[in-house]
Amino acid sequence: MASSIHTLIVGAGIAGATLARLQAEAGRSVLVLDRRPQVGGNCYDEQDAAGVLVHRYGPHYFSTNSDRVWNFISRFTAWRKYLYQVKALVDGQLFDFPINLNTINQFYGKQFTSVEAQAFIKTQCPTIPNPTNAEDQVLRQIGRALYDKFFLNYTLKHWGLHPRLLDPEVTARIPLRFDQDQRYSTRRYQAMPKAGYTNLFHHLLDHPKIQVELNCDFLQNRTAFHYHQLIYSGCVDAFFAYRFGPLPYRSVRFAFETLPLPYFQDFPQINYPNDFDYTRCVEIKHATGQSHPVTTLMREYPMAEGEPFYPIPRSDNQAIYLQYQQLATTVPNTFFVGRLATYRYLNMDQVVLASMNLHDRLEANQTVASG
Ligand code: UDP
Numbered sequence: 001m002a003s004s005i006h007t008l009i010v011g012a013g014i015a016g017a018t019l020a021r022l023q024a025e026a027g028r029s030v031l032v033l034d035r036r037p038q039v040g041g042n043c044y045d046e047q048d049a050a051g052v053l054v055h056r057y058g059p060h061y062f063s064t065n066s067d068r069v070w071n072f073i074s075r076f077t078a079w080r081k082y083l084y085q086v087k088a089l090v091d092g093q094l095f096d097f098p099i100n101l102n103t104i105n106q107f108y109g110k111q112f113t114s115v116e117a118q119a120f121i122k123t124q125c126p127t128i129p130n131p132t133n134a135e136d137q138v139l140r141q142i143g144r145a146l147y148d149k150f151f152l153n154y155t156l157k158h159w160g161l162h163p164r165l166l167d168p169e170v171t172a173r174i175p176l177r178f179d180q181d182q183r184y185s186t187r188r189y190q191a192m193p194k195a196g197y198t199n200l201f202h203h204l205l206d207h208p209k210i211q212v213e214l215n216c217d218f219l220q221n222r223t224a225f226h227y228h229q230l231i232y233s234g235c236v237d238a239f240f241a242y243r244f245g246p247l248p249y250r251s252v253r254f255a256f257e258t259l260p261l262p263y264f265q266d267f268p269q270i271n272y273p274n275d276f277d278y279t280r281c282v283e284i285k286h287a288t289g290q291s292h293p294v295t296t297l298m299r300e301y302p303m304a305e306g307e308p309f310y311p312i313p314r315s316d317n318q319a320i321y322l323q324y325q326q327l328a329t330t331v332p333n334t335f336f337v338g339r340l341a342t343y344r345y346l347n348m349d350q351v352v353l354a355s356m357n358l359h360d361r362l363e364a365n366q367t368v369a370s371g
Contacts, residue, residue, distance in 0.1 A: 018351070
């Protein structure tokens, strides 16, 4: 079986499944391995015991500005248009989040216009020309009071690190708005796969040139496979047996609770920066649009140990990663892609794009090699 494999792909998440499809459509025989018993990586969703469709590894709201990504993924799913909103509970009140004009007015008890709010917030902000950490990145934009209530403790909880110890990119993901836009993201395309993510992945991988082997840990069985090229989307440090030391990844424990009522909260996601040990409570039913008499909540408890979910953006971690990245370039016919393998805090659409670009590169090299 294995000797006829052109492309061996480790990981059946977004990176692996996208590359599998593209490689198969280019005529390559593909074998996809995953150590979990299912495809979909962290996008995996399923009906729980009560019949509620849940996201087992945290909420995934699909959004992108890229026509290329949107057109590609749209081949494998119908969509449910959905603009998701997040609220933050601070001092017993729900606020719009990301911070917008409503948040500012509610927080300060004002009725500022957009222009007035901008002028006021400016008076609250220290001058920090080049922020080098996540705290400075927020402080220079919104000032200390909002930072303390909305960012400081959430970040401490989520990362187990003070925002001063994290790169600015962590909080720069969150916009600041002086209008009343309540969308979490303003990307052009925002939607949920109508029949769920797992269904989307089954369509992506449904191709005569693709085989999938589940419950298979490649790193424990390296010599069992013969292939022309390897695409690896697992943790890069594990691939190299931690030669330069382990790369820190942040984990999360997801606690599910089913309640005998159609909805528990008015929004898909409520963040709790300052209360509780969990960061957020997600009722994904709002986003999936499922009509069901009961509902399931998911609370997220950040953890140091456990499945790796987030690379931790810090310069010392990046320095370790760069050693692995350098080493990776020396392994023939082996390519690293995705959040864990490139140690980058990427969104789903960025992973699709990175995978499409890698496929293009591989095929261009192939043409040169055989030309
Ligand atoms: N963040 C925060 N308060 C919030 C939401 C986010 O301080 O209510 C910070 C926190 O550091 C978090 C980062 O912004 O890790 C990025 O948030 P995002 O919602 O993009 O996180 P993800 O959904 O990727 O976990």
